[in-house]
Amino acid sequence: MATVRISAAAAPSSFSTLFTHEKAGMSNVDKEKIKRIVYEMSKDSAHFKEQERRDQRVTEHINACRERHQRIGADELKSHEQRADRLLVELDGHRNLERTWACVDMDAFFAACEALEDPSLRGDVVFAVGGTSMISTASYAARRYGVRSAMPGFIAQRLCREAGVSLRFVPVDFPKYLKFAELARTAFRLFDPHFIAASCDEAFLDLTDYCAHHAISGAEAATRLRHQVLEATRGLTCSVGIASSRMLAKIASDVNKPNGQYVVPAEREAIVSFIGPMPLRKIPGIGRVTERVLREVLGAETCAELLAKRAALCALFTARVAREHLSALLGIGGEGPPPLQREGEPSQKGVSQERTFEPTGAPL
DNA sequence: AATAGAAGGACCC
DNA sequence: AACCAGGGTCCTTCTTCA
Numbered sequence: 001m002a003t004v005r006i007s008a009a010a011a012p013s014s015f016s017t018l019f020t021h022e023k024a025g026m027s028n029v030d031k032e033k034i035k036r037i038v039y040e041m042s043k044d045s046a047h048f049k050e051q052e053r054r055d056q057r058v059t060e061h062i063n064a065c066r067e068r069h070q071r072i073g074a075d076e077l078k079s080h081e082q083r084a085d086r087l088l089v090e091l092d093g094h095r096n097l098e099r100t101w102a103c104v105d106m107d108a109f110f111a112a113c114e115a116l117e118d119p120s121l122r123g124d125v126v127f128a129v130g131g132t133s134m135i136s137t138a139s140y141a142a143r144r145y146g147v148r149s150a151m152p153g154f155i156a157q158r159l160c161r162e163a164g165v166s167l168r169f170v171p172v173d174f175p176k177y178l179k180f181a182e183l184a185r186t187a188f189r190l191f192d193p194h195f196i197a198a199s200c201d202e203a204f205l206d207l208t209d210y211c212a213h214h215a216i217s218g219a220e221a222a223t224r225l226r227h228q229v230l231e232a233t234r235g236l237t238c239s240v241g242i243a244s245s246r247m248l249a250k251i252a253s254d255v256n257k258p259n260g261q262y263v264v265p266a267e268r269e270a271i272v273s274f275i276g277p278m279p280l281r282k283i284p285g286i287g288r289v290t291e292r293v294l295r296e297v298l299g300a301e302t303c304a305e306l307l308a309k310r311a312a313l314c315a316l317f318t319a320r321v322a323r324e325h326l327s328a329l330l331g332i333g334g335e336g337p338p339p340l341q342r343e344g345e346p347s348q349k350g351v352s353q354e355r356t357f358e359p360t361g362a363p364l
Numbered sequence: 365a366a367t368a369g370a371a372g373g374a375c376c377c
Numbered sequence: 378a379a380c381c382a383g384g385g386t387c388c389t390t391c392t393t394c395a
Contacts, residue, residue: 109377130382150381153380155380198376199376199385201377286375287374287376289375290375
């Protein structure tokens with residue numbers, strides 16, 4: 001029944017969430033300028049107003065949560081805290097550090113494929129895959145000017161022009177990317193014939209057997225893996241995260257991107273100190289909306305901060321969701337075999353071999 | 365009372 | 378000068394039907 005009311009004052013909070021996420025290589029003054037340009041070019045569009053409407057609904061939901069939060073009595077909070085602590089002990093007790101998982105993420109995949117086939121795009125060329133209406137992937141050179149995936153091309157063009165450079169567009173060519181994805185997969189198979197293809201530029205590999213068989217560390221396997229991918233594709237780089245769970249491996253794959261790797265040691269202490277300072281948004285499954293809820297209702301920005309608010313977390317969310325978040329905060333998620341079929345096994349549904357990252361309800 | 369869809373979100377690349 | 382994707386999976390909630 002709430003009438004959707006959009007106040008003028010709500011605008012900044014919504015545009016500030018657009019295309020401003022941190023990537024490297026920009027000063028604060030640049031970022032402010034980029035934000036301003038994106039806002040100026042977006043503010044009158046239908047798309048922007050739709051976005052504001054959604055943000056407003058989320059705001060209402062947050063306000064309702066806040067109210068509930070304030071009503072929680074001390075006793076109630078205490079019992080939620082005990083429940084949370086029991087759950088944490090249980091989850092921690094079942095922590096599985098036995099497997100070595102890798103998450104492989106191709107660097108600027110579409111752009112890298114294009115550059116590989118067109119020498120005029122090599123080096124530090126400022127270009128984007130996509131068109132003036134929508135950008136799919138930006139070259140690293142273009143990212144320095146604030147160009148991002150899912151950004152309208154005409155805005156990207158303006159960002160570059162303001163910086164005195166011109167942005168070149170390259171049309172998307174899916175068959176090309178699938179071809180390179182298949183080449184990369186021939187490399188993945190050398191390490192894990194049953195790897196999980198999460199998307200065309202991302203995969204999970206269980207390196208446990210490979211490491212045991214060759215008597216090498218996860219770090220060494222990651223180095224070999226990156227080398228094999230480079231060779232199989234004749235020039236594409238990727239970033240690799242190594243950890244005892246797929247969730248941690250995925251987060252780790254982002255740490256030294258591009259063309260790098262990062263290992264989270266398979267020890268409880270190392271895992272906890274790796275995940276603690278992580279912004280909540282890094283957790284797969286926590287997106288724009290959930291991040292806002294957690295920050296604006298509980299005041300939590302990082303995993304450690306949310307862990308400190310575990311009682312309220314349990315009070316406000318369903319048991320299922322609370323459990324899901326708590327395990328993520330401990331660095332747990334996706335240790336065991338994946339619930340669905342893997343590469344090389346007969347497909348149940350036939351068409352799509354791709355799986356999402358982690359069907360939740362799965363045993364942790 | 366249990367359940368199977370459908371619809372609507374959130375989230376991912 | 379105009380101009381803001383499209384492919385998915387999964388979860389929650391609502392509705393319906395035997």
